[in-house]
Amino acid sequence: MAKTSIIGLDIGSTAVCAAELTFGSGGPGKSTPTLTALANVPLPMGALQDGEVVDPNTVAQAIRTAWDQGKFSSKDVVVGVGNQRVIIREADLPWQPLDGLKKSLPYQAQQLLPTAAGDALLDFVPTGEYHNEDGRFVQGLFVAAIRETVTANVLAAEAAGLRPLMVDLNPFAIQRALGHGELQNHTVAFVDVGARITNVVIAERGQPHFVRVIPHGGQEATDTVAHVMSATAVEAERMKREIGVGYQVSSDRAHIADALLNSTTKLIEAIRSTFVYYSSKNLGAPIDVVTLSGGGALLNGFGQYLSSATRLPVQLGNPFENVKVAKGVNLGSLQGSEQTATVALGLAYGVAQ
Ligand SMILES: Nc1ncnc2c1ncn2[C@@H]1O[C@H](COP(=O)(O)OP(=O)(O)OP(=O)(O)O)[C@@H](O)[C@H]1O
Numbered sequence: 131m132a133k134t135s136i137i138g139l140d141i142g143s144t145a146v147c148a149a150e151l152t153f154g155s156g157g158p159g160k161s162t163p164t165l166t167a168l169a170n171v172p173l174p175m176g177a178l179q180d181g182e183v184v185d186p187n188t189v190a191q192a193i194r195t196a197w198d199q200g201k202f203s204s205k206d207v208v209v210g211v212g213n214q215r216v217i218i219r220e221a222d223l224p225w226q227p228l229d230g231l232k233k234s235l236p237y238q239a240q241q242l243l244p245t246a247a248g249d250a251l252l253d254f255v256p257t258g259e260y261h262n263e264d265g266r267f268v269q270g271l272f273v274a275a276i277r278e279t280v281t282a283n284v285l286a287a288e289a290a291g292l293r294p295l296m297v298d299l300n301p302f303a304i305q306r307a308l309g310h311g312e313l314q315n316h317t318v319a320f321v322d323v324g325a326r327i328t329n330v331v332i333a334e335r336g337q338p339h340f341v342r343v344i345p346h347g348g349q350e351a352t353d354t355v356a357h358v359m360s361a362t363a364v365e366a367e368r369m370k371r372e373i374g375v376g377y378q379v380s381s382d383r384a385h386i387a388d389a390l391l392n393s394t395t396k397l398i399e400a401i402r403s404t405f406v407y408y409s410s411k412n413l414g415a416p417i418d419v420v421t422l423s424g425g426g427a428l429l430n431g432f433g434q435y436l437s438s439a440t441r442l443p444v445q446l447g448n449p450f451e452n453v454k455v456a457k458g459v460n461l462g463s464l465q466g467s468e469q470t471a472t473v474a475l476g477l478a479y480g481v482a483q
């Protein structure tokens with residue numbers, strides 16, 4: 131079989147990130163892929179709102195710049211989606227062949243969705259099955275993505291001259307990018323902290339069982355710091371990175387450190403209560419380890435704070451660890467913040483893995 135390449139495109143709140151993985155014979159999953167192209171182009175504030183594209187022209191321009199920089203072999207891309215309007219819920223449905231099951235989703239949606247889904251794209255990802263006195267059931271993740279939010283990403287890619295081959299879910303991409311080696315034998319909570327969105331994916335032995343999208347991220351801490359310092363966003367961002375959480379500061383900075391801690395505590399609490407919900411529902415084995423990604427997880431002290439709040443070991447994932455990086459591919463601005471490329475790389479693994 132010839133070599134295959136897949137390009138993943140992550141449209142995040144702060145940057146467009148695209149990554150191309152090339153797979154040897156056998157395709158995805160059979161050998162270590164090679165990262166053959168990569169680009170990361172910052173987006174101005176306001177291009178996305180709550181993780182959704184609201185200024186498609188600006189986003190398209192950033193994607194074009196990414197293609198100018200990145201030496202991608204094609205314009206065919208897998209586009210990621212993931213925000214609060216993409217709902218993923220665990221569901222047990224009466225067993226039937228997958229075809230029939232998927233046809234029944236509009237009916238299931240009425241039962242499973244907390245509010246009317248509106249015009250939603252529906253899918254079901256089976257994760258297991260079981261028998262009990264009521265019969266045979268299939269377990270899985272029910273996906274409802276509001277069409278508008280998916281279309282916005284696809285249109286931005288098309289406006290940049292790309293051909294979206296497929297839309298994939300960011301949470302699944304995160305697990306594919308980081309869930310390698312030993313992690314395949316454990317129950318792992320992957321937590322990707324973005325600027326506005328935090329994705330939580332709990333996978334048991336390599337299989338995602340539970341997904342939540344938390345509508346908070348690292349930008350809120352920056353906003354708070356900007357507010358208490360009466361500073362620009364750039365200054366506040368610098369200060370946030372310098373101070374971190376859980377470190378001693380001089381008294382003139384105490385009010386900034388307090389504000390930063392308060393904002394971060396809200397996010398840590400949201401993550402912790404997501405874990406508590408997962409445990410209380412007995413959806414699977416207890417979490418063994420937390421793997422962090424996304425730029426928000428790079429905040430100094432964040433990992434330690436999450437570890438003490440959840441009493442779980444927390445490690446930083448690195449999406450480049452499981453790929454070979456081709457000569458000539460420059461990590462550029464991603465050097466030192468590799469975690470922000472997690473979704474793009476995960477999308478490039480494709481769904482066939
Ligand atoms: N070294 C760092 N220390 C602290 N915070 C950082 C660091 N690097 C990046 N961040 C924060 O990470 C966030 C951006 O992360 P990321 O690139 O993963 O988000 P995004 O994908 O653009 O956004 P989203 O996923 O929410 O749409 C910003 O809030 C930024 O302040």
Ligand SMILES: [Mg+2]
Binds near residue numbers: 142143324325424473
């Ligand atoms: Mg992101």
